[in-house]
Amino acid sequence: MSRDDEAQEIALDVNGTKRCAVAEPRTTLADFLRDHLGLTGTHLGCEHGVCGACTVLLDSHSVRSCLLFAVQTEGATVTTIEGLSEVNAELHPIQQAFSAQHGLQCGFCTPGFIVSVAELLAEDPDPSESTIQSWLSGNLCRCTGYQNIVKAVRTAAELTHPKAGPGRG
Amino acid sequence: MATEVHVGRRMARKEDRPLVTGTGRFVADIRPVGTVDVAFGRSPVAHARIEAIGTEAATAMDGVVGVYTAPDIQGQVQPFTLFVDQEHTPPSLDQSIHPVIRPCDMDVLALTRVRYVGQPVVAIVAESRYLAEDAAELVDIDYEELPVLTDPEAAIAPGAPLLHEQVPGNVQASFDVDLGAVDAVFAEAEHTASFRFLVPRVAGSPIETRGVLAVHDPVQEELTVWSSTQTPYMVRTRIAEMLGLAEQQVRVIAPDVGGGFGPKVQVYPEEILVAHLSMRLGRPVCWIEDRNEHLVATGQSRDQVHTVEVAYRGDGTITGLRDRFLLDCGAFNPFSITCAYNTAAHLRGLYRVPAYRIRGECVLTNKTPNVPYRGAGRPEATFVMDRVVDVVARRLGLDPAEVIGRNLLTVAEMPCDRGMPYRDGAPIVYDCGDVPASFDRLLRQVGYAEHRSATREVQDGHVRRGIGFATYVEGTGKGPHEGARALLDSRGDIIVLAGCTPHGQSHETAFSQVAADALGVSPEQITFRAGDTALVPYGVGTFASRSAVTAGTAVAVAGGRLRQRILAVAGELLEAAPDDLEFQDSTVHVQGDVTSSVTLHQIAAAAAPGPAARLPAGMDHGMDESYYFVPPTVTFASGLMAAVVDVDTETGVIDVRKIVLVHDSGRLINPMVVEGQIHGGVAQGVGTALYERLVYDDTGQPLTTTFMDYLLPTSMEVPKVEQIHVETRSDRNPLGVKGVGEAGTISPPPAIVNAVVDALAPLSVEFSELPLTPEVVLDAVLAARSGRTGGQR
Ligand code: FES
Numbered sequence: 001m002s003r004d005d006e007a008q009e010i011a012l013d014v015n016g017t018k019r020c021a022v023a024e025p026r027t028t029l030a031d032f033l034r035d036h037l038g039l040t041g042t043h044l045g046c047e048h049g050v051c052g053a054c055t056v057l058l059d060s061h062s063v064r065s066c067l068l069f070a071v072q073t074e075g076a077t078v079t080t081i082e083g084l085s086e087v088n089a090e091l092h093p094i095q096q097a098f099s100a101q102h103g104l105q106c107g108f109c110t111p112g113f114i115v116s117v118a119e120l121l122a123e124d125p126d127p128s129e130s131t132i133q134s135w136l137s138g139n140l141c142r143c144t145g146y147q148n149i150v151k152a153v154r155t156a157a158e159l160t161h162p163k164a165g166p167g168r169g
Numbered sequence: 170m171a172t173e174v175h176v177g178r179r180m181a182r183k184e185d186r187p188l189v190t191g192t193g194r195f196v197a198d199i200r201p202v203g204t205v206d207v208a209f210g211r212s213p214v215a216h217a218r219i220e221a222i223g224t225e226a227a228t229a230m231d232g233v234v235g236v237y238t239a240p241d242i243q244g245q246v247q248p249f250t251l252f253v254d255q256e257h258t259p260p261s262l263d264q265s266i267h268p269v270i271r272p273c274d275m276d277v278l279a280l281t282r283v284r285y286v287g288q289p290v291v292a293i294v295a296e297s298r299y300l301a302e303d304a305a306e307l308v309d310i311d312y313e314e315l316p317v318l319t320d321p322e323a324a325i326a327p328g329a330p331l332l333h334e335q336v337p338g339n340v341q342a343s344f345d346v347d348l349g350a351v352d353a354v355f356a357e358a359e360h361t362a363s364f365r366f367l368v369p370r371v372a373g374s375p376i377e378t379r380g381v382l383a384v385h386d387p388v389q390e391e392l393t394v395w396s397s398t399q400t401p402y403m404v405r406t407r408i409a410e411m412l413g414l415a416e417q418q419v420r421v422i423a424p425d426v427g428g429g430f431g432p433k434v435q436v437y438p439e440e441i442l443v444a445h446l447s448m449r450l451g452r453p454v455c456w457i458e459d460r461n462e463h464l465v466a467t468g469q470s471r472d473q474v475h476t477v478e479v480a481y482r483g484d485g486t487i488t489g490l491r492d493r494f495l496l497d498c499g500a501f502n503p504f505s506i507t508c509a510y511n512t513a514a515h516l517r518g519l520y521r522v523p524a525y526r527i528r529g530e531c532v533l534t535n536k537t538p539n540v541p542y543r544g545a546g547r548p549e550a551t552f553v554m555d556r557v558v559d560v561v562a563r564r565l566g567l568d569p570a571e572v573i574g575r576n577l578l579t580v581a582e583m584p585c586d587r588g589m590p591y592r593d594g595a596p597i598v599y600d601c602g603d604v605p606a607s608f609d610r611l612l613r614q615v616g617y618a619e620h621r622s623a624t625r626e627v628q629d630g631h632v633r634r635g636i637g638f639a640t641y642v643e644g645t646g647k648g649p650h651e652g653a654r655a656l657l658d659s660r661g662d663i664i665v666l667a668g669c670t671p672h673g674q675s676h677e678t679a680f681s682q683v684a685a686d687a688l689g690v691s692p693e694q695i696t697f698r699a700g701d702t703a704l705v706p707y708g709v710g711t712f713a714s715r716s717a718v719t720a721g722t723a724v725a726v727a728g729g730r731l732r733q734r735i736l737a738v739a740g741e742l743l744e745a746a747p748d749d750l751e752f753q754d755s756t757v758h759v760q761g762d763v764t765s766s767v768t769l770h771q772i773a774a775a776a777a778p779g780p781a782a783r784l785p786a787g788m789d790h791g792m793d794e795s796y797y798f799v800p801p802t803v804t805f806a807s808g809l810m811a812a813v814v815d816v817d818t819e820t821g822v823i824d825v826r827k828i829v830l831v832h833d834s835g836r837l838i839n840p841m842v843v844e845g846q847i848h849g850g851v852a853q854g855v856g857t858a859l860y861e862r863l864v865y866d867d868t869g870q871p872l873t874t875t876f877m878d879y880l881l882p883t884s885m886e887v888p889k890v891e892q893i894h895v896e897t898r899s900d901r902n903p904l905g906v907k908g909v910g911e912a913g914t915i916s917p918p919p920a921i922v923n924a925v926v927d928a929l930a931p932l933s934v935e936f937s938e939l940p941l942t943p944e945v946v947l948d949a950v951l952a953a954r955s956g957r958t959g960g961q962r
């Protein structure tokens with residue numbers, strides 16, 4: 001193996017904690033989070049950038065962690081699904097809304113959707129139905145038919161910003 | 170009985186918290202210390218003889234634990250022989266349809282010959298998946314290519330090469346159904362028409378791929394296998410059989426499963442091999458499928474071609490139908506006639522069609538094996554039948570709704586005996602309600618009368634709106650059985666265990682509701698577990714819209730029995746008659762006297778074996794009740810669907826604006842869950858109608874091996890679904906339920922295609938193939954405008 005292939009230490013801020021692990025340069029961010037840091041809430045549905053199940057926030061922007069190498073994210077701030085709420089604490093409004101609106105069935109796609117909705121609501125606290133629909137089109141869900149996910153996003157907006165009027169769209 | 174009734178209520182799901190917080194446990198999330206990973210070397214060619222396999226370089230690589238080919242496992246791992254559970258046909262079915270089914274064994278790893286791209290040939294075990302894939306690149310296999318069959322019609326042509334020497338003509342299975350004086354009806358028919366319909370090969374595509382983890386304990390001689398499967402009991406049976414173990418040495422757990430939809434019903438070579446390797450290596454062994462593998466190695470579905478003739482009267486009454494269809498089953502046929510016979514049994518659907526003949530043939534080709542996918546033969550049947558009805562109406566210049574109404578079975582004809590057996594051998598007798606009344610509701614809900622009188626042009630003259638209809642009927646709640654246990658643990662907590670395993674169907678919530686009513690407690694008090702063969706001795710799995718009926722009933726009965734036992738023991742403790750007692754939270758008290766009460770904890774202690782037991786005379790110790798429900802036959806769920814579409818005649822693009830469904834799946838356990846199942850089902854039906862198709866080239870190379878090529882509908886494509894629930898209770902189970910898991914998937918393809926035809930009505934186009942892509946639509950529009958016949962006739 002050449003030096004370039006050698007495993008190296010990678011340090012990131014993950015969910016508010018400094019995390020550090022040794023990984024090969026070819027290790028994807030998704031595998032790094034799952035296998036090296038034990039954060040298995042980030043799921044892999046395609047490993048080629050289409051399904052969005054692996055979505056995490058990298059410095060507040062959503063990325064597909066299957067398409068990035070962990071080394072590329074050295075020193076960055078990463079938020080995964082596990083970072084949205086504390087263990088056994090109250091759920092994040094988006095998480096509450098997904099449950100309340102039955103926006104998940106098998107739940108495999110759900111972490112990716114929730115993380116990407118977190119970015120949407122940070123950018124647009126009161127998104128219209130058509131904005132939500134097009135925003136969500138980067139994530140695949142095979143179970144729900146999306147209708148309840150769209151509703152969940154509206155509900156999350158209302159929970160987060162009580163002024164976000166119901167029934168927009 | 171219970172004071173509060175939980176069945177029938179919208180109740181938020183108990184299973185959600187781990188799934189929304191990223192703390193669910195899917196197979197890939199479980200990793201015992203010392204786990205090694207498997208990568209498979211799969212055939213890159215569709216048909217070839219294996220001349221030589223060179224594994225030295227891979228074996229020598231650092232980090233590689235072992236490389237295994239077919240000779241390495243011979244004698245230790247048996248092949249899949251006669252897919253027993255599937256090959257069995259009940260005597261009444263045998264006598265009625267005379268099935269011919271040929272054995273077609275499948276090796277776990279290909280020994281001398283590969284028959285489809287993706288077939289497993291070599292298994293490489295390494296310290297990580299990255300290393301296993303590196304090593305897989307170093308395996309050197311010489312293939313001597315053989316002639317390839319990709320078209321079932323070519324495969325049955327005389328002189329075609331044989332895919333399996335013992336299967337003449339490449340027809341692995343066939344059967345005939347013949348009802349009524351079919352030929353006489355055609356001889357006397359006022360009108361006849363003939364068609365050819367094609368339903369393409371599609372992929373069920375759960376977002377979680379398959380995955381297996383196996384751990385062997387050499388001291389206990391026990392094997393534990395976690396698999397992303399819909400049928401843990403079948404996996405257990407197969408592993409035991411093929412590895413020569415006793416069933417009690419094998420425990421199979423389906424942890425959180427990220428969707429199944431049918432493809433995860435099959436027991437696959439990878440499940441057997443990973444189990445074997447964990448025993449052989451004495452280490453936990455894991456294989457997680459990647460998406461590219463999934464699109465070649467996981468079973469694929471539908472893929473039928475129908476040649477149909479219909480006889481009808483001038484008023485649109487259909488008097489007879491003849492159909493011969495081929496199901497392209499790929500290189501092996503693990504499900505025998507399951508899907509093909511479902512097609513035959515459901516083809517007439519809710520329509521009368523008094524004379525009916527159908528022949529189904531499962532034809533072998535060099536493609537991935539065909540397995541059931543949500544609907545399992547019914548979407549194909551419905552596409553044929555509802556297109557036929559629509560074409561008949563339009564060729565006669567009649568309103569399709571009128572012709573549908575004329576052919577629908579009436580309430581006076583219920584329960585309707587269809588004159589042929591179901592797959593389980595029992596006669597098909599519909600227990601549907603008033604179907605024409607449901608159709609009227611559908612017409613009103615979708616605003617059909619207004620649509621008929623309005624212009625179809627919705628925008629600038631080039632976007633046109635259409636409404637199309639389709640129906641479905643579905644045998645649901647298939648046996649042979651499903652079981653449940655209801656028990657009090659030693660602390661008095663209520664535990665309910667079931668044999669069927671969920672993968673999105675909300676079993677924990679729905680069955681907690683059922684158990685709560687049976688026991689007279691609240692759903693929150695119930696701990697529900699399933700998906701582990703150690704919990705309930707016998708079980709089947711979740712598919713065929715069966716769990717609500719089969720496991721639901723088992724839970725209700727086991728729960729009712731536990732209630733009786735609890736009350737009997739409480740009666741003993743309180744010196745009261747059990748009939749005078751009632752539940753409140755975790756206590757049982759004498760009616761009207763809450764001070765005279767015992768806790769479930771005390772009751773559990775009184776029932777526990779030992780000197781402190783206090784049981785009514787003659788009662789055994791313990792607080793553990795079970796029940797296995799063996800349904801007499803299926804229940805028939807049914808429905809009618811309308812699709813509203815806008816068609817852009819300049820681009821061919823179809824925008825499905827709305828789907829309306831009036832459906833009857835019996836009594837609803839949790840309407841929120843039912844609606845979710847239907848939404849998801851409709852989304853998949855929309856995919857089949859407009860986007861999804863697995864494409865193979867002439868050499869058998871699959872061309873759709875990523876989600877860039879195989880298009881799943883997104884939030885932009887799936888329309889709103891309006892649902893009207895009709896609840897005709899089934900009398901075939903005590904809950905009165907019918908299944909609903911597949912309901913939404915069945916009707917969208919014909920409803921959408923019929924709507925496109927309606928939008929383009931003046932052009933008289935006809936379509937007979939799926940998916941209905943913009944190219945096909947545009948081509949039909951241009952052809953019709955230039956005076957050629959439009960569409961696919
Ligand atoms: S796993 Fe990353 S986009 Fe699908």
Ligand code: FES
Pocket residue numbers: 103104105106107108109110140141142143144376427428673
């Ligand atoms: S809930 Fe199953 S894939 Fe979205």
